[in-house]
Amino acid sequence: MEFDRRTFLHLSGGACLPWLIPGVEAWAFDDPEKKQIDLASGLRERTLILVELQGGNDGLNTVIPLRDERYRELRPRIGLKANQVIELGSNLGMHSALKPLTEAWEADEASWILGLGYPEPNRSHFRSIEIWETGSDSDEELQEGWLTRMLKSQPDPERAAEGIVIGGGDAGPLYGTGLRVISMDDPEKFSQQARSVPEVARGNDARKALEHLLDVQDDIKKAAGIIEEKIESSPDHGVKFPRTRFGQRCQIAAEMVASGVPCPVIKLSIGGFDTHTNQLNRHTRLLTELADGLAALRKALVATGKWDRTLISTYSEFGRRARENGSEGTDHGTAAPHLLIGGMVKGGFSGKQPNLGRLVKDDLIHTTDYRRLYATIEQRWFGLKGRSEVSRGARPLEVIRKS
Amino acid sequence: MSTLPSILLILYSLTSVGSLSLDSADEPKDLSNGAMGIADARHLLDRTCFGAPQQQLQEYAQLNRAEAVNRLLNTLQTEAKTPLPKWHEMSFQEIRDLRKKDTRAFGKTQRGWQREARNWWANELLISESPLTERLVLMWHGHFTSEMRTVKSPHAMLRQNQLFREKGSGSFDDLLRAIATDSAMALYLDTQKSKKGKPNENFARELFELFSLGEGHYTEKDVKEAARAFTGYRILGSKGEVRKVARFHDPSVKTVLGRRGRLDGIDVVNTVLTKPACGEWIARRFWLEFVSPTPDPKILKKWGKVLRDADWDLKALLTRILNSDSFWSEEYRGSLVKSPVDLVIGSLRRMEIQDMPGLLINRNLLSMGQVLFDPPNVAGWPGGTAWIDSTTLLGRRKFLQDGITSAMIYSTYQKKNGGRGVGDTSMDPGMDPEMDPKATPEMNPAGMNSPQRLNRREIRRYRPLAAQSVEKMYQQFIDGKSMNEGAWLLSWLPFQPVTDADQNRTGFGRLDEIVLDPTYQLK
Numbered sequence: 060m061e062f063d064r065r066t067f068l069h070l071s072g073g074a075c076l077p078w079l080i081p082g083v084e085a086w087a088f089d090d091p092e093k094k095q096i097d098l099a100s101g102l103r104e105r106t107l108i109l110v111e112l113q114g115g116n117d118g119l120n121t122v123i124p125l126r127d128e129r130y131r132e133l134r135p136r137i138g139l140k141a142n143q144v145i146e147l148g149s150n151l152g153m154h155s156a157l158k159p160l161t162e163a164w165e166a167d168e169a170s171w172i173l174g175l176g177y178p179e180p181n182r183s184h185f186r187s188i189e190i191w192e193t194g195s196d197s198d199e200e201l202q203e204g205w206l207t208r209m210l211k212s213q214p215d216p217e218r219a220a221e222g223i224v225i226g227g228g229d230a231g232p233l234y235g236t237g238l239r240v241i242s243m244d245d246p247e248k249f250s251q252q253a254r255s256v257p258e259v260a261r262g263n264d265a266r267k268a269l270e271h272l273l274d275v276q277d278d279i280k281k282a283a284g285i286i287e288e289k290i291e292s293s294p295d296h297g298v299k300f301p302r303t304r305f306g307q308r309c310q311i312a313a314e315m316v317a318s319g320v321p322c323p324v325i326k327l328s329i330g331g332f333d334t335h336t337n338q339l340n341r342h343t344r345l346l347t348e349l350a351d352g353l354a355a356l357r358k359a360l361v362a363t364g365k366w367d368r369t370l371i372s373t374y375s376e377f378g379r380r381a382r383e384n385g386s387e388g389t390d391h392g393t394a395a396p397h398l399l400i401g402g403m404v405k406g407g408f409s410g411k412q413p414n415l416g417r418l419v420k421d422d423l424i425h426t427t428d429y430r431r432l433y434a435t436i437e438q439r440w441f442g443l444k445g446r447s448e449v450s451r452g453a454r455p456l457e458v459i460r461k462s
Numbered sequence: 463m464s465t466l467p468s469i470l471l472i473l474y475s476l477t478s479v480g481s482l483s484l485d486s487a488d489e490p491k492d493l494s495n496g497a498m499g500i501a502d503a504r505h506l507l508d509r510t511c512f513g514a515p516q517q518q519l520q521e522y523a524q525l526n527r528a529e530a531v532n533r534l535l536n537t538l539q540t541e542a543k544t545p546l547p548k549w550h551e552m553s554f555q556e557i558r559d560l561r562k563k564d565t566r567a568f569g570k571t572q573r574g575w576q577r578e579a580r581n582w583w584a585n586e587l588l589i590s591e592s593p594l595t596e597r598l599v600l601m602w603h604g605h606f607t608s609e610m611r612t613v614k615s616p617h618a619m620l621r622q623n624q625l626f627r628e629k630g631s632g633s634f635d636d637l638l639r640a641i642a643t644d645s646a647m648a649l650y651l652d653t654q655k656s657k658k659g660k661p662n663e664n665f666a667r668e669l670f671e672l673f674s675l676g677e678g679h680y681t682e683k684d685v686k687e688a689a690r691a692f693t694g695y696r697i698l699g700s701k702g703e704v705r706k707v708a709r710f711h712d713p714s715v716k717t718v719l720g721r722r723g724r725l726d727g728i729d730v731v732n733t734v735l736t737k738p739a740c741g742e743w744i745a746r747r748f749w750l751e752f753v754s755p756t757p758d759p760k761i762l763k764k765w766g767k768v769l770r771d772a773d774w775d776l777k778a779l780l781t782r783i784l785n786s787d788s789f790w791s792e793e794y795r796g797s798l799v800k801s802p803v804d805l806v807i808g809s810l811r812r813m814e815i816q817d818m819p820g821l822l823i824n825r826n827l828l829s830m831g832q833v834l835f836d837p838p839n840v841a842g843w844p845g846g847t848a849w850i851d852s853t854t855l856l857g858r859r860k861f862l863q864d865g866i867t868s869a870m871i872y873s874t875y876q877k878k879n880g881g882r883g884v885g886d887t888s889m890d891p892g893m894d895p896e897m898d899p900k901a902t903p904e905m906n907p908a909g910m911n912s913p914q915r916l917n918r919r920e921i922r923r924y925r926p927l928a929a930q931s932v933e934k935m936y937q938q939f940i941d942g943k944s945m946n947e948g949a950w951l952l953s954w955l956p957f958q959p960v961t962d963a964d965q966n967r968t969g970f971g972r973l974d975e976i977v978l979d980p981t982y983q984l985k
Contacts, residue, residue: 113839182682183671185841227831229848242851252856255863259960259980268755268799269960271847272855272980279852335652335664385660386652391667 101442102213102323106316108356108371109326111231112349114333115184118378118395119423120342122171122412125152129415133382137338137389147171149408156346159354160400167406168357169398170458172432174413176394176425180377184333184391188376192231194430194451203235205433206324209441209449211237218321219285220278225315226308228328239278246286246311253283286320293318296359301351305329309352313359316369323441332375336386349373353400360402367402370440370459372432382421394425397432403440403460410456428453435459497524500945501952505795506530508956508985509752510784511593513808516935519953520942531784535777539592540628544585547578550620553700557617575616580834581820583623587807588823589816595627598776600803601751602626603835604842606641606673608650610835618646618702619835634744634774635735638674642731643695645702651840653695653727657710661689668840669734676746679739680719687716692727735774741766748783754794755846761788796956796984799849802830804985805858809866809977812954813935815873826865829857850983862977867970870928871921878924929969936972955981 120137123144124130131138144152145161153160153171163169179197181187190197194205210221210233222233224242233240243249256276294317300310308327315325329349334341353371360366378395394413410427417424434450437443439459498506503522507514511534514522522530561568590596603626610619622644629637641647647665648654656662666688670680694711695704706726716725721733734740745765749757765779772778783789800808806826810818824834831854837843850858916924939950951959959979967975976982 183667183677184839185671186677224851227853229844230851240851242853244853249852249856252860253852255859256856257961257978266796266957268797268847268984269980272799272850272983273960275850275852275855276980279855282852335662336655384662385657386655386662390663 101440102210102215103217103321105323105368105370105441106365107324107436107440108312108316108369109232109324110349110353110371110373111228111326111328112332112345112373112375113228113328113330114375115187115377115379115391116332116373116375116395117334117338117342117389117392119381120338121154121157121346122147122173122396123152123154124150124412124415126150127415133415133421135383136387137383147408151408151412154343154346156343157350159350160398162354163357163400164406168402168404169400169406170404171396171398171408172427172456172458173396173408173410174394174423174426175397175410175429175432176378176423176427177429178425180393180422180425182377182391182393184376187391188231191374191376191429192234194232194433194449196451204230204232205430205449206232207235207238209433209437209443209446210323211235213443215321218323219282219289220322222324222326223282223315223320223322224326225311226304226327228326231326233324233326239282241278241282243311246290246314249279250283250287250290253279256280286315289318289320290314294363296362298355298359298362300355300359301348303348303352305348305352306355309356310359313356313363316360316365317363334379334388335384335390336388338383338388357400370399370401370404370436372400372436373398374429374432378423380421381415381418381423392422394423399432399435399458403462405458405460409458427456431456496526498527498530499523500949502527502790503530504953505790505956505985506534506784508800508804508808509789509798510534510597511811512587512597512804513812514593515811515814516939516953520939520945527790528785531781534594534784535781537592537594538631538777539590539595540632542586542624542627543590543592544582546620546624547575547582549575549578550617552617554617554697554702555700557615572614572616576610576619576835577821579610579616579620579623580824582620583834584820584823584827587803588810588818588820593807593811595631597751598630599623599626601747602630602637604837604845605747606644606647607837607840607842608644608646609837609839613646613649615646615649615702618644618649621702622646623835631776631780634769634776636774637776638735639728639731641673642669642692642727643704645697645704648695648697648704653692653704654697656689656693656695658690658693658712661686661693661712663689665689666692666730669730672841674731674734674743675737675739676743679737679743684718687725688718688730690714690716691718691725691730695727738766738770741770744769745779748779749788750845752783753788754797756797758788761786796981798985799846800983800985801843801845801849802827802832802854802858803834805830805983806861806865809862810869813866813870813932815866815869817873817876818869822869826857826861829860830854831857858983859978862982863974866973866977867925867928870931871924872916874924874928874931875916875920878927926969932969932973951976955979956984957981 119130119134120139123139125141125144125146127150139154143155145155145158146152147164160169177190177197181190181197192204193201194208195201206222218239220241221238222230222240224230224240226244227242230240230242256279258280259273259276261273293314296313296317298313300306300313305327312325312327315322329345331341331345356371357366360369374397375395378392379389380392384390413423413426430451430453434445434453434455435458437449438445438455439457445455500519500523503519507519507522525533560571587596603623608619608622610616613619625640625644629640651665651668652662653665663685667685669688670685671677690712694707694709696707696710697703698705698707711726713724715723718725718730719733719737721729723729725733742762742765745762746757748765749762765782768782769776769779788794806823827833831849832843936950939945939953940947954976959976959981961979
């Protein structure tokens, strides 16, 4: 099956070309055979870069309801003043630390999806990130990441891996069996070290820990081979990345995408968003690191012609309590906005800002099911047919340009 | 399975109890009168200690299981072998004064102390005469987590570390009460800042979810009410004692886990201790640490009851576990992935290397994803297969390939040269895993930025001597009572190697064929 599909692609190369251009919708074709071909092309041509904001980002101080008096009442000490907010229209503004992203915003390449969350929100870091990463309901436990469910039916042996995790952190939405997920700090060091890993003939071994180890060995060898070859001819983007941890991770992501390493998902993370105390300074520092890194990433991908093939999306376990706590911080909360940014993104706001007049125990009520973000990525970004096991019935948002 | 040749036969002939069926009742029973053999000895010592030197393995192999467990439990200690760093004795006032005098200089000094604290513990893990005690300290550190990167104060972190040593094999109720008023915890989970009218939920939530009950045994309302009970706790004493301060404490009536009254934090802890779920949650922690990644709920119930019936005596629980069928079951052998500490400390202990500086131990742990005093988050290290991803596996292999060899060459050099300058890592500016995520995992002391590094000539000279010591170790083993090549492998690995072992290799090659086999990553 796999072989046939590739052979067909190869033989009919010229005829297929228009379909491979990003943005052409798969379901424009009726022939099921052709549809199959095109479904895979979105995954082949496009990259999703996920950015996990670890600890629960305070959405209400990220996208700020400028003229809402209740905002100041809820946050007398940590509420942002007018001069700490960049106005974006619709009575909303973003934290001034996100200034490096204004270029993308003005180019209509950044979209804030407002009020993302789910009913009966869980306020535990671990359970809530599990919900976000598996795409489950609040009271449901799923064993696989939502991207795992999306990708495992779309195998492609030519990929270096299904996912690359850069700079530590776990596989998150790529968790589960059936995917090859590589994590690395530095591609060159990675390839070099991979050379000494032995090939082990596989038995039918039921021992789970050992099986996992051998799987990782195989994944390393395969990915290293492909990455090494691609990186060798990596184009020069000429961008100087910030020397922060997150900045360095963005640089490696840029290198991967720019050199065309075949891999549909890259996951980055930035930690420290659990701002229970002394939030103002810490949050400013974190958002600055985030925005500086993403802005550099954008520049590098624009310079190498890959920006239209890249979609960046943030996510986090929850937003934070609307009402500030007594330690000039915020406790675990619920809904929050997230950022989509990329060359094909339709800029602006999507969804509705949660109503500060209707709080439940000082927490926001979500306005957009978080799985609409996943449906968007699945259907509008990768051009896959919507499947309920990924989107759980949520509809995609119209935030991706067609071409 | 038909390809398993002599190895399994040897295994069965060495263990006096052949195959064990998993008894669901899991009652301890008289397991055996005879010697348990090398495979069992390795199993026991890999899991409860951090491996063991060869001679100890061979001694344990001569005991029956019950005797071995008994002997092991008698090694428990409540104090560290090495004295704590000198600055540890400073009072809070002294530290505060120092900070006031020059904030920037203090920051630098404090980072230095943090490094020393890490290096101190790494060294203690390596040379402690009671590795079982240190395993429990490490287990509790991953259970009642605090991160030094958040807490900042190395004084508080070392105090907490000592608390785990003092009470980690004593009574769990004591331990839980002590943790509720521990200074590092107060800083880590914000009780220090929680006050009447403005309660902070952080500690209350983790107390229920991670420390004592687990999800499903409390409600959101319990968290909110308990947070009020924990208001007003402040670090006051000169050695960081935490006390309830009336003017910040909310004395009003609360209802937590069904108990109603003017509860304070300790009342909440005492209420938690009346719940059966608490015993089971702790039994679960021990199961994950000592038995397998997949707890059996029926047995956890029993173990939880054992713990409560023994007035929370943790040693009673441990005795029960180490004598249980579950612990010895063939089914679970090799089901746990060695943590970086297991891998590094275990390999060094097995090779009888006692002089690896804490700094280098930590650098290696970092390359495998474990930083002492800095678990990734409040849930601690996830452990199991999560230890192995493509980055950490390469870090592990690098240590096993080059690290052990270098350490042995270094150790040989030290022995021949009177062991001067060993272990003084406080001067080394290189180690700060936090600040330098890309610190080279290089452990070759020759490449080390310190006064006692070896030059190339010295390495050439000492390398063959070090290789000889591997050979000597092997010969000593084989000459031991009823030991042979198969037993040699079983003294290292939980089951048959999966790469082709070339039996003709000698010296470092003999070592490589074992430690580079994927099964050496398991215990």
